[in-house]
Amino acid sequence: MLGATFTDVAIWIFYPFNGPAKAKVKFVNLPLGKIGEHIGDWEHATLRISNFNGELWKMFLSQHSGGVWIDACDLEFGGGGGGSNKPVAYASLHGHAMYAKPGLVLQGDDGVGIRNDTAKSKKVVDTGSGYEVIAAEYGDGDDGGGVAEPPWVNYLRKWGPKIDYSVDDDVKRIARLLPGPLKKAFVNFSRKIPDEVYGEDGPTGPKLKGNWSGDEN
Structure with a gap:
């Protein structure tokens, strides 16, 4: 990767279900x-490791349709024998977007948006204790470094059903619960909610993602 300066190790995680969203309208929290909601959710984190000294340089955390790079010095570390050497990521409640620190990240502006809540917990997924190497690039020869892709990697359909439904009733129901100024703020926000949040549409697998091949953007 990047002229052989770094190696990127992408860690893919499949969540069977993406739960319903929750909105924050100023000081009011409302279920949506x-x-x-949708069945199936693929998320990933990428470790960028120096090829010169083997140190972690950065970690990419996927967040909805995008993501963000976090410098190693800004990450939390935990676990590991003899010290805390494993970078930590926090997956948001129901949404599974990944963040470097626990707390609330609001997907919106001016105090109105979809909540992305994370918190410390004793329930963790240690991706280093159980994993399968499913692909490799820049290996010796043309065989992907000798890594045979398992059959499911080449499943090119969606990992969940597509279900269309009207959310107008939900928006109207929530708006009725809010007083004037908050109602207007929520209705304006509802018009900006990304299309992927409406309806249920299962995701495609990792191999069809734009960051499957080449360097992580």
């Missing part, structure tokens, strides 16, 4: 009914 079916909005945000």
Whole structure:
């Protein structure tokens, strides 16, 4: 990767279900009914490791349709024998977007948006204790470094059903619960909710993602 300066190790995680979203409208928190629900959710984190000294340089955390790079010095570390050497990521409640620190990240602006809540917990997924290497690039020869892709990697259909439904009733129901100024703010926000949040549409597998091949952007 990057002229052989770094090696990127992508860690893919499949979540069977993406739960319903919750909105924050200033000081009021409201469940959004079916909005945000869908079956199947692929998320990933990428470790960028120096080829010169083997140290972790950065970690990419996927967040909804994008993501962000976090410098190693800004990450939390935990676990590991003899010290805390494993970078930590926090997956948001129901949404599974990954963040470097626990707390609330609001997907919106001016105090109105979809909540992405994370918190410390004793329930963790240690990706280093159980994993399968499913692909490799820049190996010796043309065989992907000798890594045979398991059959499921080449499953090119969606990992969940597509279900269309109207969310107008949910939006109207929530709006009725809010006083005037908050109602207007919520209705304006509802018009900006990304299309992928409406309806249920299972995701495609890792191999069809734009960051499967080449360097992580």
